[in-house]
Amino acid sequence: MTAETTETTGNTRTTTGFRTVTAYAAERPNGPLVRTTVRRRALGTRDVAIDVHFTGICHTDLHQVAEDWGAGTFPMVPGHEIAGVVSEVGPDVTRWKVGDRVGVGCFVDSCRDCANCRAGLEQYCTGEGGTVWTYNSTGHDGLTTYGGYSTGLVVDEAYVLRIPDALPLDAAAPLLCAGVTVYSPLAHWGAGPGRRVAVIGLGGLGHLGVKLAHALGAEVTVLSRSTRKREDALRLGADDHRATTDPATFTELAGRFDLILNTVSADLDLTAYLGLLRVDGTLVQLGAPEKPVRVSAGALLDGRRSLAGSQVGGLPETQEMLDFCAAQGVTAEIELVGADRIDEAFRRLAEGDVRYRFVIDASTI
Known part of the structure; x- marks a missing residue:
């Protein structure tokens, strides 16, 4: 990361x-x-500069580049699963020092004053300017944000996370999005000993959902279209693996689960999956299907079941997740790729040809 001239932006933080x-x-x-x-913006008084070492490739990156979720700002630099090392700090920074191992996830700022921000739920910011996403977003300073497919970035110290020494940076990078996306509902809905959790899909999100639910002490079942990944599921910590193409799965597992995480974006018959919940059970939607979700009201009324959604976690919960992963030895299963293979990785990810997360080696950028 190289500084240009000493011009300023007019921002008092510069x-x-x-x-x-x-x-x-x-x-x-x-x-x-x-x-x-x-x-990148100038280093502000409360900013840290980070040398990027590794960045995960998330399915969100494919959607954003394709404008599946609305018009994008181009050129677009994707990447919100960023692991690296602090290279410089502003004069008023108190949390970080040069050489610290750090991460940046899906957002880099928020209003800091709304009820959600004060509660550590910055991903649900409702204040002026809202959540500033790590890329394809506009910061409160009016500048376009660029993500982690790069050699460095500048972030306010409050939106940087500590990566414990026990976690290798490459395998920790996907935890900054995929990891906390599944950890947040597991923690919120109380996955743990005596609880039965099902994970729909064994991909980038799903494989971490299995690992984390198992580490939390829950009984874990993977639900996927075929038995092709059964051995992987059991190796990752699942107690059972069932094929959803087999009608017997829905009869034999009816009313079994306390919590179901749907990690896929496919258009599923959620009414059928709601039938797998016990009384007061919850199905949490994590994937973003193209078509509106439809369910039978009866599937909710029968058993006081709930259908919920969840985004990534806030800053406190993300740090909690990283510390938990370090203590439990949980990391992502990754395939490391050079920058010249990003387009290939995008194609393979779209085809589901990865076990289970691509990570870019930023030294090749």
Whole structure:
């Protein structure tokens, strides 16, 4: 990360000039990712500069580049599963020092004053400007945010997370999104000893859902279309693996689970899956299907069942998750790729050809 001239932005937080970093960006919707340079904001008094070492490739990156969720800002630098090392700190920074192992997840700012922000739920910020996402977003300073497919970034110290020494940076990177996305509902709905949890899908989210639910002490069942990944599921900590293409699965497991995590974005018959919940059970939707979710009211009324949704976790919960993973030895199963293979990784991810998370080695950028 190199500093340019000593020009300032007019922002009172600015202490040095803009800096440029090398990055991989999509220059147009659905376009290939190409090597380029982007400007990071000047290092503010409460900012930290981070040398990126590894960045996970999330399915969200595919959706954003394709504008599946609305118009994007291009050039777009994806990446919100970022692990690296602090290289510089602003004069008023108190939480971090040069050399600290840190991570950045899905957001880099919020209003800090609404009820949700004060409760550590920054991902649900309702204040002025709302949540500022790590890329394809506009910061409160008016600058476009660029993600972790790059060699460095600048982030307010409050939105940086500590990666414990027990976690290797490459396998820790996916925890910053995929890990906390499944940990948050597991923690919120009380997965633990004596609780039965089902995980729909064994992909980037699902495999971490299995690992974390098992580490929390729950009985875990994987529900997927075929038995192709049965051995993987059991190795990762599942107690059972059932194929959803087998009608017997829905009769034999009826009323069994306290909590179901749906980690896939496919259009599923959620009414059938709600029937697998016991009284007061909850099915949590984590994937974002293209079509509106439809369920039978009877499936909710019968057994006082709930259908809920969940995003990523807030800063306190994400740090809690990282510390828990370090204590329990939980990391993502990854395939490390060089920057010249990002487009290949996008294609393979779209085809489901990864076990279970691609991670970019930023030294190749």
